[in-house]
Amino acid sequence: MSYLLANTEPSTTQSISESTLNALNIDTNGSHFIASLAMKISDWILSPLGLQHSTSAVTWAYAIVVFAIAFIVGYIAKWIIIGAVRHFGNHTQSDLYKYLRQENFFLKLCRMIPAIVFLILIQFTLVYTRSTLANLLTKLTLLYVIYVTAIALSALVGAIWAHFNASRNKRHLPLRGLVQLVRGIICIVAVIIAVAVLVDKSPASLLAGLGAFAAVLMLIFKDSILGLVAGVQLSENDSLHVGDWIKVNGTDANGTVTEVTLTSVKVENWDKTTTMLPPYSLISGSFTNYRSMQVSNTRRIQRSYMIDADSVLPLTPEMLDEFRKIPFMDDFITRKLAQKAAGKVEDVNNSEGLPDGTIDTNLGLFRAYMKMWLDNNKFVDSNSTCFVSTLQQTGGGIPFQIYCFTSTSAWLPYEAMQDTIFEHLAAMLSRFRLYCFEQPSGRDTVIDGFLSPGGKVERVFGMPYPFFNRDASSPVGPENWPVEPKLQSQPSAPSQPASGSGSKQQ
CATH class of the missing domain: 2.30.30.60 (SH3 type barrels.)
Known part of the structure; x- marks a missing residue:
């Protein structure tokens, strides 16, 4: 019984077979209790199988028992640590703790406890006599510790980044790539240390020889760099x-x-x-x-509406009187006429703050109207550039351009505001005796064929407004079409227009 532990009780040593002690030859100066417990369990497992005299069986059984003890100790330590962390978390409002919990940092950190306990027990027991097995188990355990440590550090980096991004990164800078870089460095360092453990070399020597593979690494990590x-x-x-x-x-x-x-x-x-x-x-x-x-919460509108050049007319006093009934026009026309009478022509940069426009043509007057309408529109940003102009004439007419900024940059309100502006523009053209230019369609050809032989214009629904009768009694749709008389065997004489208070009898 020369392999008994120092200060071991006789009853304890007698319960452990001598073959177990001979197989292990344990140095137990610092691990008396755990080594004795592991030996008892190993002897208890091997004795019924008759393998207590097998050196290999005893050694592996002891290693397995140590692993089980390390696992149990690690589980208990994890339960205590996680419980303490959760208790602490219930009394703190730290965002960093919340992100650490989301990344499972504490759980990943506790995974290395069983490995560390197993590594300590192996070093205290088998390292002196079973160096081959101890070396193998030590390397495997160190590789696991390196892996778990890298995973935990990666989770820590992710939690710190999430905390910084939520609290400090107000400009939402694209810093996630830097986080990936740090994680990549952690993985590279972990791989280098793991290789150093496997080949029993210093990590510094491996790093020194890494320069020879710099070109290869540049090609592999080209996209990342x-x-x-x-x-x-x-x-x-x-x-x-x-x-x-x-x-x-x-x-x-x-x-x-x-x-x-x-x-x-x-x-x-x-x-x-x-x-x-x-x-x-x-x-x-x-x-x-x-x-x-x-x-800026604004968005630009820059669109053109094609005006038929044939509808641009010089203004007459009668037309000016007619246009005074349009909103904003009465005051504008009055002040422009007063300036004209005083010999001032200020169609650009008006000294009285009037919008750019003229009272010489209906198009120039329409430009002034649209500018005033935009300036008084709540959907148009008053602090941004806003003007109305005409561009170079094309074969499709005169481009009437609106340039302004809406009071919001949201997509759907912007589209609605833009629609409102150009729908109003289209509706107001007729008030200024202007009309848009459109390419002729098949419907125009049919209408021309109907009117050329003398067809009645009242029968044409949707006739362009410069041509149809705009009286209140004129039809507005097919439901108001006049009923044609039945055809007679002899054509009747055309009806005469009404004269005076009555009409002639046919």
Whole structure:
């Protein structure tokens, strides 16, 4: 019984077979209780099987028992630590703790406790006489510890990033790529340490020899390196935020940026599709960012309405009197006539603050009306540029351009405001004796064929307003068409127009 532990009780040593002690030859100066417990359990397992004299069986049984003890100790420690952390979390309002819980950081950290306990017990028992088995188990345990540590550190980095992004990153800078870079460094360091453990080399020596593979690593991580550089440039220049609306020329990307990583920029397009772009393509090429428009809460309207040049007429006093009935026009015409009588012609930059426009043509007067109508429209931003102009005439007419900014940048209200402006413009053309230019259609050909032989214009529904009778009694739709008389065998003489208080009898 020369292998008994120091200060071991006789009853304890007698219960452990001598073969077990001989197989292990344990140095128990610092682990008397656990080693004795492990030996008892091993002897209890092997004795019924008759394997208590097998050195290999005793050694592996002892290793398995140590592993089970380490697992139980680790489970108890994890239960205590997780319980304490949850109790602490119920009394704190820290956002960082919340994100650590979301990343399961504490659970991942506790996974290394059984491995550490197993590593300590193996070192205290088998390392002196069973160096081969101890070395193998030590390496496997260290690899597991390295893996669990890397996972826990990655979760810690993710929690810190989430806390920073929620509380500090008010501009939504695309810093997620930097988080991925830190995680990548953690993985590379973990792999280097794991290889060093397997080959029994110092990690420093492996890092020194890593320069020989720099070219290969550059090729393997080319996209990551380019993505990192592009992400740093985008962040430094404040060119891109998560949540920005961007449009990338030459691609289908036209929507909101949802994620920026080392290797890709994810854009959710307006048609609910997703476009993935490499970050360096945004640096090497060009893209449009609508963030400033969104921040200003305004959005530009720049559209033209084609005016038929034949409808542009010089104004007469009678026409001016007619146009005075239109909103904003009475005061404008009065003041412009007063300036004209005083010998002032201020159709541009009027000294009295009148909008640009003239009282010489109906188109110039319509320009002034639309400018005043836009200035008094609550949907148009009064602090932004707003003007009404005509562009160079084309074969399709005179482009009548509206340039202004809406009071919101939201998509649906913007479209509704734009529709309201141009619907009002179309409706007011006839009030100024203007009409739009439209290409002739098949319906126009049919109408021309109907009217040329002498057909009645009242029978034509939707006739362009310069030509149809605008009296109150004129028909407005097919339901008011006059009933044609039945055809006679002999054509009747045409009816005479009414004269005086009565009409002639036929």
